[in-house]
Amino acid sequence: LLLFVYESDASPIDTFDLGPPNTDVTVHSAISTAELPNTTNTDLAHVMKLEQQPLTTCWPGRVLYLMASNFSDKQKWVACLEAAVKSIQRKDTIVRTGMFSKTLLELEGSRRLELNCSFALCKELVLLGADEGLFCVNLYHGTHAIITQLTGFKCVHQIVYISSLNLIILITGRERSVVTIDKRMIHSRIxxxxxxxxxxxxxxxxxxxxxxxxxxxxxxxxxxxxSYMVVGMADRVLLMKYNSEMKSFCLRKILLTRGITL
Structure with a gap:
């Protein structure tokens, strides 16, 4: 989209890409007063917005506001811009679909697990918490990777890592107790x-x-x-602090609640 001040201008004052790679482009026909607080309501009815939203990066998107001379012209512009964006994105369907769908692991038959949680142990290894216990899988082996079970744990409900202590913390077992593991020990056993x-x-x-x-x-x-840990229970929340001499978390405060902490 090329923007000119006058029809006779030789070069545009601005451009807006309607089909940038790895980016969603949306045409907004309704603009709220909160977006343009200094615009009168009569002018706001003639304003439309073009928005770019990157899909694969954390870079900010871009927004461009345009105002038509009247509401009828605005409707025509919105319809034309939406058709242009849709046509461009249709050609990019395969690329766009691929960015959202990627199977990291398939568990079927005897390999199937009732998964509850996961944690990326490093670039290659992922911990899996399941009803059957604690497991580790190497993603570089693909969907047919051999899963290694980490012996000593029953049902694992949640996995948390605290980098300052290099500890993996689990909620495990029917009693839903909390245990800590040295991350280096997990690597060694694997x-x-x-x-x-x-x-x-x-x-x-x-x-x-x-x-x-x-x-x-x-x-x-x-x-x-x-280093602190917060533990939610049925009727209370526990605040615990790590004691380096005892090498364990110690209770610092109890907060009573009226219901189950989720």
Whole structure:
């Protein structure tokens, strides 16, 4: 789309690409007063908006507002622009569909797991928390990868990683207790299992945090120089801080709630 001030101008003052790669383009016919607060309501009825929204990057999109001389002209412009954008995007259907659909892992038959959560352990390895336990898969092996079970854990409901301590934290078992694992130990056990061509590792050492039963959700992060964990339970929320001397999370505060914490 080329924009000129006058029909006789030799070059445009601006351009707007209606079909940039890896980008959604949308034509908006209705503009709210919040978007253009300095525009009168009578003029706002004649304004349309073109918007570019990148699909594959975090770069900001672009917005262009246009005002027609009257409402009838605006309707014609909107119809023409929508038709042009639709025609361009139709030719790009295969590329656009491919960006949204990619199968990382297929679990069928005896390999099927009831998955609850996942965590990217590194560029190649992903932890899978399932009703059957804790597993690890190497994505570079594709859909037919051999899944390695990390022995020592029953049902795994949630996986959280706190980088300041290099700890993996799990909600596990029917009792929904909380345990911590040194991330380096997981890597070590997986390497041992792979070198021996085993489908499961030796038992992985872990620490059970005392006093937590029935955890529904939890999270952990570093804040003000300390490492904290928040644990949600049926009727309370626990705030815990990591004690480097005891090498464990210790209770700092209890907040009572009126219902289940999700």
């Amino acid at each position: 390497d041992q299992a792979n070198s021996a061509a085993k489908e499961e590792t030796n038992p992985i050492p872990h620490t059970v945090i005392e006093g937590i039963v029935g955890c529904t959700v939890m999270d952990a992060s570093k804040c003000h120089g300390g």
